[in-house]
Amino acid sequence: MSVQVVAAKMAEVELKDVPTGKHLPAGSPVTPTEAGSSAAASPTAEPSAKAGEGSPSLLTPNPAKMPQASAMKRPDPQQNGGEAFINRDGTVAEAPRMKKGRLCPPSLKRTTDVMFGGKQVVVCGYGEVGKGCSAALKAMGSIVYVTEIDPICALQACMDGFRLVKLNEVVRQVDIVITCTGNKNVVVRENLDRMKNGCIVCNMGHSNTEIDVASLRTPELTWERVRSQVDHVIWPDGKRIVLLAEGRLLNLSCSTVPTFVLSITATTQALALIELYNAPEGRYKQDVYLLPKKMDEYVASLHLPTFDAHLTELTDEQAKYLGLNKNGPFKPNYYRY
Template sequence: MSVQLMAAKMAEVELKDVPNKELSAVSPVTPKATVKGDPSPVTSTPNPMKMPQASAMKRPDPQQNGGEAFVNRDGTVAEAPRMKKQIQFADQKQEFNKRPTKIGRRSLSRSISQSSTDSYSSAASYTDSSDDETSPRDKQQKNSKGNGDFCIKNIKQADFGRREIEIAEQEMPALMALRKRAQGEKPLAGAKVVGCTHITAQTAVLMETLSALGAQCRWAACNIYSTQNEVAAALAEGGFSVFAWKGESEDDFWWCIDRCVNVEGWQPNMILDDGGDLTHWIYKKYPSMFKKIKGIVEESVTGVHRLYQLSKAGKLCVPAMNVNDSVTKQKFDNLYCCRESVLDSSSLKRTTDVMFGGKQVVVCGYGEVGKGCCAALKAMGSIVYVTEIDPICALQACMDGFRLVKLNEVIRQVDIVITCTGNKNVVVRENLDRMKNGCIVCNMGHSNTEIDVVSHPDHVVGRLLNLSCSTVPTFVLSITATTQALALIELYNAPEGRYKQDVYLLPKKMDEYVASLHLPTFDAHLTELTDEQAKYLGLNKNGPFKPNYYRYPAISVLCGFSFVLLVLVCLNVTVPVCVGKCANCKPTLMYTYYSIYCFLLQILNHLAHGKRRLEKLVQLLSPY
């Protein structure tokens, strides 16, 4: 802002001039000008001692509406074409404290700084004309084969997008293996999949895999800022019906979804959703379509909540697969993916240039996404607070070393607020008003409902942090994409009666299969059970190897649990532990925490009644 103001003031001084009639008094050169209506020029002899050295000088004339006079070598003065004087900046940014004008269906991407929101993988956007404000909906586009059943930003970016997809394929070994193994069988032959997810290079690999397995696909974006335009162009060039571009308006968003669903001669029989918007739209506008739909696959916590609400109300017409709560999604995508992407060079670091060491950060929600964010922030030296409604997740946060607070207790002092809940109105207007100047507010959950941006239309424009201005690890997304593909195959090929009109978790066997497809990347080799070992454990040699209630606890929980056991062994403490196998109790994760709680009480008891035991404990821990 200061640079722009300074440049504008300098330009004002430069444009300042005197009228033409006083030019001879100011300049050593008397101008030669052609006056309208008088063909005879007025001349004067130039002063050779003060002749300009440049081939031509130009000076603006404010009385001629910004016209410019050019002084040549011979002293003649020629008037340049009159045009409105403007100061242009290469990277001019729109001020956020001005209310955006109504632009109808035009792209909203120009309402925020491109240098701070374009993802790294959208680098091909330089081929777009920044002055082209025509909405993709108003363009007539066709690919090289003459097909025009798509709506994207620029089909000319297809080559660059294809290179991105090919790079993503190298990091998605499971999908490529699935494509190779099942391509001959075509398990999705006849499937008509309508999808609403983030359109990225990783999604493109999934779509092409589904197509190779026999499915027909039509796709829209689940977020108005996460679409990679070059990838959408590559998909359109490849014959996919894609309706998405980066910077859609709200009207564009729903129009694109409708174009995927409302097609003459084509009706979907499978839904792949992220956030539940596509499912909601079909329920609202085309409920009769559910007569032919075999199932829904949902991958986000927000969409899963919507499905459970429909199921509870008795309005869920088809079986639905909850991919979000599958082990592979929770333990890999939500945790590792968010941990890698929340602070990467394209996300918070690039958009804010802030140093995280010593910064006070509050993370709203300590699910798998929140755990990943907290771990990344803690590693960078930030002071991290956590807000949580679930007592189990809250206890996890405390045992992982984070202070559990209410948002209004720390809102005045924190430097960064990150929401990871999938809920709405987590950060409300009252919180925004109480924040200190310069506080950064960002969302890692779903859509823009978590932060009350509606109450700040003059100041706030934004969407999902790690997809609007960052990228995410392709390998981790390969795990989720493979899970989605298997869920679609399972629901599409399931015999009638296996799944009722309810929400189901992915079978444990499929979770293990997804994980096994990714192991060769690490040159990892599984140990196989012998017949005797399998019989002893009561397991099938090929799995599943864990019961459905097993939660695969995070490494921090395991380390803490092991440390407590080590201390108890040192103190000769024996405590009966319930591990969920008793006849009168149900196996849940809460019993694990209850056991740890009992251990800690025993430790405190022994430390309080024996100084010798305390010395022994200190002696044991001194080498570490």
């Protein structure tokens, strides 16, 4: 089965519904379909390291090889929740911070009606999601602590004005515990036993592995369903914690994603599928590829009119000085926004 057919099946569309080159929007960076064209570019062509220079293959192989069974998962658990055709260094790389981090307070409000002002919150992990959660909660007036294993992310947290702690140092005093690490057993039974009455525990990170929920299903503890996705776990002495979504992803269980963010993701996927369908046979192997900056910039430009935004254009002299094409890409592939 050709990669074009696989791409079409992934999109759940018929091949006849995938637009050809003549139907693509103006300025689209994807490969146009030429009648009678059969020359295939080498799938192993190396992408240029200099911004502004292209490659015969629009999509570039991902150097971090993924297992075949996990081909549609992103390699970075800190940016959990994306699709394989999202460039982790491009426009949609900010989506986890927006889509998950910024949805943390709305999800908590919908489930618990909690007031954030003055609340003490510990955010476990300061990756893309942790940064979004911490910033959003700080803006709502919460006192935010951060736990982190990576010294670089830890330094970022400190320079952003958050106090870096170990979970066991603050677990007795905080009002809300949020996991955003992508790891397992971040909050274990020992931590849960030490939490104060009424502490809210939830997960914004990866799957349902971060909070050791299984350790709470013991005879001495009582579970009380308060409302959908909200459980009180009650200790023998009457202490109770508020567990949201049974430790599953809070943003998927208790909230919705803004349609604008989904539009960015869907547009990126659509362009990737069009490129795969229009590309000559043999250009792409059945592998995971990263989108180039040019395509991410194109997706971003399509969404700028929503804000009535007006981009500044480089002059020929400025473009020559920077060594760029005045139409982009404007950043090298290693640049992280």
